[in-house]
Amino acid sequence: MRRTLREFREFIARGNVIDLAVAVVIGAAFGKIVTTFAEGILMPPIGLITAGNDFTNLFYVLDASRGVPTSVAEAKTNSVPIIMYGQLITDVINFLIIAFVVFIIVRQVNRLKSKQEGPAPTTKDCPLCLSTIPRKATRCAHCTSAV
Numbered sequence: 001m002r003r004t005l006r007e008f009r010e011f012i013a014r015g016n017v018i019d020l021a022v023a024v025v026i027g028a029a030f031g032k033i034v035t036t037f038a039e040g041i042l043m044p045p046i047g048l049i050t051a052g053n054d055f056t057n058l059f060y061v062l063d064a065s066r067g068v069p070t071s072v073a074e075a076k077t078n079s080v081p082i083i084m085y086g087q088l089i090t091d092v093i094n095f096l097i098i099a100f101v102v103f104i105i106v107r108q109v110n111r112l113k114s115k116q117e118g119p120a121p122t123t124k125d126c127p128l129c130l131s132t133i134p135r136k137a138t139r140c141a142h143c144t145s146a147v
C-alpha cells in the first residue's frame with residue numbers, strides 16, 4: 001500500500017500532470033468566455049439573419065397526441081417527447097467558434113516560438129571524431145566515417 005501511495009505521489013508530482021491540471025482549469029474558464037461570446041454576441045445577429053429564429057428553440061415533436069408545445073421549456077414541463085435539433089445547431093456553432101479561436105491562439109504561439117528558436121543549425125558533430133561537419137554531410141571530412 002505504501003509503495004502504491006509513493007508511486008501515486010511521484011506521478012502527481014510530475015510536471016506534465018500539473019500542467020494538464022492547469023490546462024483543464026484554464027480551458028474550462030476559456031470555454032465559458034467563448035460560450036458567452038457565442039451565445040451573447042454572435043448568435044443574436046445570426047438569429048436576425050434567420051428571421052429572428054432562436055436556434056435553441058427549434059425542435060421536432062415526436063408525439064403530437066400530448067399536444068404541440070410552443071417552446072422547449074413547455075415541452076419539458078408537459079413531458080412531450082421532442083427532438084431538440086436547434087440545441088444541436090447551437091452547440092455545433094459554439095464548438096466551431098471555440099475550435100477556431102483555439103486554432104488562432106495555437107498558431108500565434110507557434111509563430112512566437114519559431115521566432116524565438118531562430119534558424120535551424122547548419123552543422124552537426126561527427127559521432128566518432130567530434131569534428132564539426134555540415135548537417136547534410138554523409139561522411140565526415142576529417143575521419144571519413146559514415147555519419
